Each structure stands twice: as structure tokens, then as C-alpha cells.
Amino acid sequence: RIEARPPRYDAEELLGIMPMDHKRPVDMRQAIARFVDDSDFVEFGPDYGPATVCGQARIEGHAIGIITNNGPLDPAGANKATHFIHACCQSQTPLLYLNNTTGYMVGKAYEEAGMIKHGSKMIQAVTNATVPQITIYCGASFGAGNYGMCGRGFHPRFCFSWPNAKTAVMGGEQAAETMAIVAEAGAARKGKPMDPAKLQEMKSRIINVFDSQMDVFATSGRLLDDGVIDPRDTRAVLLNVLSICREAEARNPQKVQFSVARP
Incomplete structure (x- = not known):
């Protein structure tokens, strides 16, 4: 641990940086600068797979590795993240994942x-x-x-x-388009063209269902x-x-080397 320094940028600005619309692009480095020590973020391989952002920072003097996204994960970005995770494991640096991706x-x-x-x-x-x-x-x-x-399915210490935030199998628009393709194909096999009005109604219904289910309070409630x-x-x-994680590591129990001795 080194001397802690407050961020150079006000955390209040996070409210204006992060959009409610997940389709609007955002540079996650701007968000990171609002909560790490001295707003200092040492990026790992910035020119390789740039849509995936990896780097080292500090929280109150303690080192932390950060992985985040400025868009979907591509082959180069996934490869870079893999190498960065390996490096953090070698240096025993905790990892923070800031999810901001629509997938691979x-x-x-x-x-x-x-x-x-x-x-x-x-993965x-x-x-x-x-x-x-x-x-x-x-x-x-x-x-x-x-x-x-x-x-959540990969059991991070904290989530x-x-x-x-929006969490789902896919976005509502993607799901609607997928189901529309399936419906049109099914109608074509029966020789009955799909009614455009019914198709649009189905797509709107699917989007509404997905939007309600991936809302942060719906997912957190589950x-x-x-x-x-x-x-x-x-x-x-x-x-x-991070303090809890360090304390947990320090209290790692020893394996029991003897049998149970109850009467």
C-alpha cells in the first residue's frame, strides 16, 4: 500500500457521464477517473483491442486491476483481458469488472x-x-x-x-428481431405470409417484456x-x-488434520 490520494475529479460528475440508454457510447475511463486514487489509471495494452479497457489503479492506496468495456467484446479485447487477468493473479492484485457491454x-x-x-x-x-x-x-x-x-453466475466476491444498469440474455430489440425471424420462417413454411401489423405488435410486446425484466430493480429484486x-x-x-477481502485472506482457516472427537 502507498499513500492514498483523492480523485482529481468530482464523483458527482458520474451522474452525467453514464447514460440511461445503453446504446449510447461512453468512455469508461472517464468513469474510472472519478473514483480511483488521484484519477490515475495505468492502462494495459491501450492500442490492442481498444474496446476492452484494462489497467491498474489504486483505491485508498491499495492496488486494484480494472477491466471494463467501451463496446462489445471482440477477439483482441478478450485475449487482452485474459492476459491481464493472468498478470493480476501473478501479482495477487484484486480484480474489478465494470460491466458495460452488449456481449461478444x-x-x-x-x-x-x-x-x-x-x-x-x-471465461x-x-x-x-x-x-x-x-x-x-x-x-x-x-x-x-x-x-x-x-x-453473478461466476460468483464474484461482491456484485x-x-x-x-441493464442485465439480460440479450437486448429487447435483439430478442424482438430474432423472434420476428422465427415467426416469419414459420409462416413461410405454412404458405401464409406474416401480417406486418401482427409482427410489429409481437415485436413491441417482446421489447416491453425485456425492458421491464432487465431493469436494475427487477434484476436486483431477483x-x-x-x-x-x-x-x-x-x-x-x-x-x-476490498478491506473485507483482505481480512478474509488473512483469516483463511487451516485444513483440519484430525478426526472428529465427540463423545
């Missing part, structure tokens, strides 16, 4: 570039990481991107959400996180949970 990239070009291989390497690294992992849903967290970014936090309290929350 899909399509022929990305599959030819090794999306499945590099994406699975990232394997998250699964096997030996350091404390903390997750905050800051924006979108959809599909396999939720897994790669240490979602929190900001009020604007215990998909440990609670919704005010973005301005992120630094204080991280300081608290």
Missing part, C-alpha cells in the same frame, strides 16, 4: 478471427482466477458478455449495480446482485469490500 461480437469475420477461442479463454481465466473479484454493472451486461465480465449503489459511493463501497 458475432459474425463470420469475428469467428474467423477466433472469437470462440479467445472468448472461451477469457476460463475468470473462472480460475485466484484473486478476489468484484463486479459492478455500470451499463449493459448482456448474454455471454455477462459471463466474460464475471457476472453491485448502478441505477442505470438477487442477481448484492444491491444497487449510488455511483457517487463507488469509491467508499470498493474500499469497504
